[in-house]
Amino acid sequence: MLASFWCSVKKFIAAVYEHNVILPEETATPVTKQEALDLMNRNIDILENAIKRAAQKGAHIIVTPEDGIYGWRFTRETINPYLEDIPDPKVNWIPCNDPKRYGINPVQTRLSCLAKQNSIYVVANIGDKKYCNTSEAGCPKDGQYNYNTAVVYDSEGKLIARYHKQHLFLGETQFNAPHEAEIVSFDTPFGRFGIFICFDVLFHDPAVALVVDHNVDTILFPTAWMNVLPHLSAIEFHSAWAMGMGVNFLSSNTHLTTRRMTGSGVFSPENIGPYYYNMDSEDGHLVISELIAHPRNTSTYYGIKWNQYASTIKKFPSGTNVFKGNVFFDEFTFTELKEPQGSYTICQNDLCCHLSYKKARNDAHKIHKNEIYVIGAFDGLHVVEGQYHLQVCTLLKCLSSDLQTCGESVDTASTKFESFSLSGNFSTNFVFPEVLLDKVNLAPNMFKVNTCIMLIICFYEVRLFCSCDCIK
Numbered sequence: 001m002l003a004s005f006w007c008s009v010k011k012f013i014a015a016v017y018e019h020n021v022i023l024p025e026e027t028a029t030p031v032t033k034q035e036a037l038d039l040m041n042r043n044i045d046i047l048e049n050a051i052k053r054a055a056q057k058g059a060h061i062i063v064t065p066e067d068g069i070y071g072w073r074f075t076r077e078t079i080n081p082y083l084e085d086i087p088d089p090k091v092n093w094i095p096c097n098d099p100k101r102y103g104i105n106p107v108q109t110r111l112s113c114l115a116k117q118n119s120i121y122v123v124a125n126i127g128d129k130k131y132c133n134t135s136e137a138g139c140p141k142d143g144q145y146n147y148n149t150a151v152v153y154d155s156e157g158k159l160i161a162r163y164h165k166q167h168l169f170l171g172e173t174q175f176n177a178p179h180e181a182e183i184v185s186f187d188t189p190f191g192r193f194g195i196f197i198c199f200d201v202l203f204h205d206p207a208v209a210l211v212v213d214h215n216v217d218t219i220l221f222p223t224a225w226m227n228v229l230p231h232l233s234a235i236e237f238h239s240a241w242a243m244g245m246g247v248n249f250l251s252s253n254t255h256l257t258t259r260r261m262t263g264s265g266v267f268s269p270e271n272i273g274p275y276y277y278n279m280d281s282e283d284g285h286l287v288i289s290e291l292i293a294h295p296r297n298t299s300t301y302y303g304i305k306w307n308q309y310a311s312t313i314k315k316f317p318s319g320t321n322v323f324k325g326n327v328f329f330d331e332f333t334f335t336e337l338k339e340p341q342g343s344y345t346i347c348q349n350d351l352c353c354h355l356s357y358k359k360a361r362n363d364a365h366k367i368h369k370n371e372i373y374v375i376g377a378f379d380g381l382h383v384v385e386g387q388y389h390l391q392v393c394t395l396l397k398c399l400s401s402d403l404q405t406c407g408e409s410v411d412t413a414s415t416k417f418e419s420f421s422l423s424g425n426f427s428t429n430f431v432f433p434e435v436l437l438d439k440v441n442l443a444p445n446m447f448k449v450n451t452c453i454m455l456i457i458c459f460y461e462v463r464l465f466c467s468c469d470c471i472k
């Protein structure tokens with residue numbers, strides 16, 4: 001009995017729903033409250049179906065997307081009829097049991113009832129409004145704060161979390177950002193959860209702080225993500241965040257191929273996916289998977305000292321063929337992979353990237369000669385659509401055999417690499433390893449993060465752990 005207790009790893013079932021949101025008509029004049037509610041109910045009808053299916057399959061929690069209930073194309077005025085006043089979860093409220101306690105809140109009530117009736121935690125994205133006095137500093141001229149808000153109802157329908165999006169994306173002028181990043185987490189029988197929304201994932205607060213300072217096991221992530229290759233496709237970056245931070249990551253995206261919105265998944269540090277990515281139809285989709293409740297106890301990757309690791313790697317000359325190219329508005333330093341196999345080092349500012357690779361035999365010599373690959377480094381400030389510091393080491397296929405196209409979006413590739421290893425002396429421990437294959441496929445079980453540094457540390461300091469494998 002004792003033995004089985006020690007050996008058992010607590011698990012739970014998580015679901016995310018990629019939703020093709022029914023959008024409101026673009027209008028300069030606000031619709032009535034009833035018209036707004038009708039539109040939101042049409043979306044919730046679809047979410048309800050997904051919630052029921054997830055619950056029937058045993059899911060404990062389901063995440064639905066950012067903008068998944070009211071859509072977008074709003075001004076501050078036209079979003080107004082879609083907003084409700086969402087109280088602080090401290091008030092201990094089950095809207096389904098007591099719908100009138102905080103005024104008229106049909107959307108909150110319906111979501112709470114869906115959670116309660118299906119005995120499942122429900123995560124949704126709705127709009128919160130808070131009146132303020134225009135004489136107070138920061139209060140908008142129209143006398144209310146509008147927040148892009150994630151809410152969580154537990155399996156009894158109780159409001160247990162409310163999070164206001166901090167890093168609003170371009171065009172979200174209908175919303176206000178809170179004065180400070182909100183850290184929202186809650187405990188469940190299947191681990192500690194943290195929540196943030198979409199663009200937040202590219203910034204330290206609250207995303208990284210939830211993991212580092214608040215020890216969450218699983219991130220809940222409603223998003224409306226427009227994919228950008230080569231490094232910022234939803235499934236690519238969100239699975240990498242799970243691996244890099246050592247946490248589960250439940251990412252639920254909206255689905256609209258004309259805006260490049262697709263890519264949702266149930267990601268964990270050890271397993272990439274299952275996930276959904278579909279640019280061929282407008283279908284929504286439910287993704288369900290079992291997860292370990294406390295992945296951080298089992299993940300060894302988080303906390304690798306990258307700088308120390310990279311300093312142990314032999315540096316190879318990058319030769320004279322170094323050139324510049326743009327990757328999503330960032331100027332990278334590139335060098336071309338000239339041989340069927342080899343090793344290169346390429347540096348930019350304080351970052352040096354090292355690549356060793358071997359192309360598969362047939363591919364290297366014959367069929368895909370026109371596919372040009374480069375290794376690239378970027379160490380600088382990204383300034384488009386928001387500012388954030390980036391250090392990137394990358395191995396990329398160029399769009400064509402013209403080197404000027406290196407860094408542009410490419411979504412197909414035929415060359416096979418028998419193996420490659422890419423590393424860099426990153427000045428942060430938060431490193432997100434991405435591998436993307438032909439036609440925007442992830443590479444589950446096809447790559448590992450090298451934990452040799454563990455071996456090196458333990459070799460010198462703690463001999464007991466020296467039996468760990470070099471390649472995890």
Ligand SMILES: N[C@@H](CCCCNC(=O)CCCC[C@@H]1SC[C@@H]2NC(=O)N[C@@H]21)C(=O)O
Pocket residue numbers: 066067072073167168169170171172197198199200223224225226227228232385
């Ligand atoms: N206001 C938008 C509706 C969607 C807003 C929500 N989206 C986000 O907060 C973040 C999207 C992240 C996109 C990634 S990060 C930078 C890069 N640029 C992109 O275009 N895609 C990626 C609307 O009105 O459409």
